[in-house]
Amino acid sequence: MTTSQKHRDFVAEPMGEKPVGSLAGTGEVLGKKLEERGCDKAYVVPGQFLVLKKDEYLFREWLKSRDCFGYAFL
Amino acid sequence: MDDYAGLSDTELAAVLRQYNIPHGPVVGSTRKLYEKKIFEYETQRRRLSPPSSSAASFSYRFSDLNSASVDSDMYDLPKKEDALLYQSKGYNDDYYEESYLTTRTYGEPDSAGQSRGFRQSATSLPDADTFHHQVRDDNLLSSSEEECKDRERPMYGRDSAYQSITHYRPVSASRSSLGLSYYPTSSSTSSASSSSSSPSWLTRRAIRPEKHAPGAGLGHDRQVPLWGQLLLFLVFAIFLFFVYYFMQAEEGSPF
Numbered sequence A: 001m002t003t004s005q006k007h008r009d010f011v012a013e014p015m016g017e018k019p020v021g022s023l024a025g026t027g028e029v030l031g032k033k034l035e036e037r038g039c040d041k042a043y044v045v046p047g048q049f050l051v052l053k054k055d056e057y058l059f060r061e062w063l064k065s066r067d068c069f070g071y072a073f074l
Numbered sequence B: 001m002d003d004y005a006g007l008s009d010t011e012l013a014a015v016l017r018q019y020n021i022p023h024g025p026v027v028g029s030t031r032k033l034y035e036k037k038i039f040e041y042e043t044q045r046r047r048l049s050p051p052s053s054s055a056a057s058f059s060y061r062f063s064d065l066n067s068a069s070v071d072s073d074m075y076d077l078p079k080k081e082d083a084l085l086y087q088s089k090g091y092n093d094d095y096y097e098e099s100y101l102t103t104r105t106y107g108e109p110d111s112a113g114q115s116r117g118f119r120q121s122a123t124s125l126p127d128a129d130t131f132h133h134q135v136r137d138d139n140l141l142s143s144s145e146e147e148c149k150d151r152e153r154p155m156y157g158r159d160s161a162y163q164s165i166t167h168y169r170p171v172s173a174s175r176s177s178l179g180l181s182y183y184p185t186s187s188s189t190s191s192a193s194s195s196s197s198s199p200s201w202l203t204r205r206a207i208r209p210e211k212h213a214p215g216a217g218l219g220h221d222r223q224v225p226l227w228g229q230l231l232l233f234l235v236f237a238i239f240l241f242f243v244y245y246f247m248q249a250e251e252g253s254p255f
Helices: A005-011 A028-036 A044-051 A056-065 B002-006 B009-018 B028-047 B053-073 B077-088 B093-102 B111-123 B128-144 B157-163 B182-189 B197-218 B226-251
Strands: none
Touching: A044 A056, A044 B028, A056 B028, B002 B028, B009 B028
């Protein structure tokens, strides 16, 4: 599976304070939505994975829901 | 599903613990996911009529596993298996043993291989999650290599169900490459697995070198070995040279 340029750019260096829109797979629309909901930095995404205790299934559900901190359901 | 919204975070966690669902902290970001999880769990329970809910969910997963193995030719399994494995995470080993007995999609050449795999599966389930990853690794690898020829490897029932997923999208970003070089990285990702599961892993690794040893004699996937090819080339070149030489001689002054 060849990686896109965006992916390569992202993994080339520590993510630091990169915005969440720089993740491979997040386009403009999704990036903006996530920023509105509070996930404005890329490190939130692996953080969420860890909070879910590295549960892949739940993590994927969270990604699909495109909602960061439960705001959409309040 | 909304009745769970009334529960506080700690109460939700208590419900998760009661259902033996492995969970992390119930925080703002995770709350909705765990509510949905409890909801799915309860709908499963309600779907079955038998009186005891535990036996009901047991048989439901059982039949679901069977259907999963039967449908192994279809490639939309990952989601279902994820959910199944996740639910079965918290349950004891007896369930796993029975599931391996029934899910046999591939005809085993010898029952000894099956029983071997069965015993190994029974012993290597201290951590079902890493096992799940291991099985996926093994299947990604086995599907890329000789799938039908490699009968000696312990055939888990679920393993055979996974094997058909040759085009399965990698589960995580780390699983992007297939091949023998993948062993070190996969073993490092499953480092949390206990020692009892690593022997099965190691036995798998041991089998591969054996399989490749007779193959190495052939010389790296060639029908004719490399030196043979060079030799043939030389012979052909010399033959052409002689032909050319004699033709030149004919064109020249004939004797």
